[in-house]
Amino acid sequence: MQSFSLMNPVLQALLATLFTWGVTALGAAPVFFAKSINQKLMDGLLGMAAGVMIAASYWSLLAPAIEMSHGSWIPATTGFIGGGAFLYVLDKILPHLHPGMAMKDAEGIHTGWQRSVLLVLAITLHNIPEGLAVGVAFGAVAANINGASLGGAIALAVGIGIQNFPEGTAVAMPLRREGLSRFKSFWYGQLSGAVEPMAGVLGAWAVITMRPILPYALAFAAGAMIFVCVEELIPEAQRKGNTDFATLGAIFGFAIMMTLDVALG
Template sequence: MLDWFMGLQSWVQALIAGTFTWFITALGAGLVFFFKDIKKNVLNTMLGFAAGVMVAASFWSLLSPAIEWAEDNGAIPWLVVAIGFLAGGLFLYIADKTIPHMHFGKNHEKEGIHTKLKKNILLVFSITLHNIPEGLAIGVAFGAINRASDNVVAATVGAIALAIGIGIQNFPEGAAVSIPLTQEKMSRGKAFFYGQLSAIVEPIAAVLGALLVSSMTQVLPYALAFAAGAMIYVVVEELIPEAQQNQSTKGAHYAVFGFMIGFTIMMILDVALG
């Protein structure tokens, strides 16, 4: 099975991986048919878990390979990853300020350019923004496989591990999108539709990321660091603040434990498989 997968073009591999993470999101969104609401502590644990996975993936799957690639090709490692990392954060900041969306927390605060779109659509746009860097990370990881001349198998397994990790955190994320939408007077069917739709951007971004690094070798370390910077921006600007909002000291621990578990699982996947 692995041999067959390795024989595919990188963009096809990225498409399959991105579709997998979307599918897991859809499974999580499907929980809306079984649960009417989601407890705050459970939601905070989910958000913390997603943050932990993204932080671990940012280093082991993205920044570390970027540093190694830059060193092997005679570039200045710290400069390359610094430029890429900051560019990723800046990209998400600009997107955050221009694309209309609304946060689940922060008292449903609207951001981006003014629009008359419905609140439900703006809530979905918020999660969609989060999924862009995840898709890019997957695509860049698979696009980098062809550049791993020393151990293609290890690079492939590492990219698969990244997709699995993102898929795991997408399951609770799908539920965290769809279930709260029912509290906005939306039917369960529509809530599920919008919940899974929020991740449809992942396979698209994955293909774009794979095509970019496959056609432009020199951009690879920058692209890896770029994806890491974008993911960290999401964690610090959105996931952690929402997980800690309006919580007592005891309640805040749920997000911390979720973060630790997510980080540990992603670390194990990357180190053991990659």
């Protein structure tokens, strides 16, 4: 822990997001042993992922952004709306397909890309704000911002890692059921997390070199994550009718992230 704290914050962000990518790969690994996962369990895990992201959006991102704005609502509000707007535009442009949906329901610009590529891109949409959030959190620590701590940044990375597990499964399992090999299903499942290290490094570098944007960047990541939760994770968790189980999963996920942030931050 001490050696980690002495590292360059960009390197810290890289290592943290490599961890979150690794958990995505771990979530894809069950395809080596099975072709499907219990739907009720999957919906509960997706609900948990949403709960973790909602809690992280406030405890690890919005609360520090508000604190460092010294009573001004402008940075947090502007950044939050900007993050949601960015994901909205990306959602409309980037071709992607949510697990369990037919090819005709693919979103974004119409392409002839394979189903496997579109499934990976759907989860990649989730991972861009997650990687950015982790990077910005480590950048805030390096900038000596009040309310930002190394423990809090690590807690955020752990929380993001936890909720990445079902995302890896959500990509890999449908591909395995459709006849892809175990290795290809795993490869595509873990590939969806590859964007996180890139986004994490970019986020850490940006806030270190341009400190005045930090509260905007924190709130931006929060807005993007909330968009993902409301637009994709929560509807997906409830789509099969396991609403109570998915809701309890969200409550549990929120409690996990809140506990991590308070205990480590």
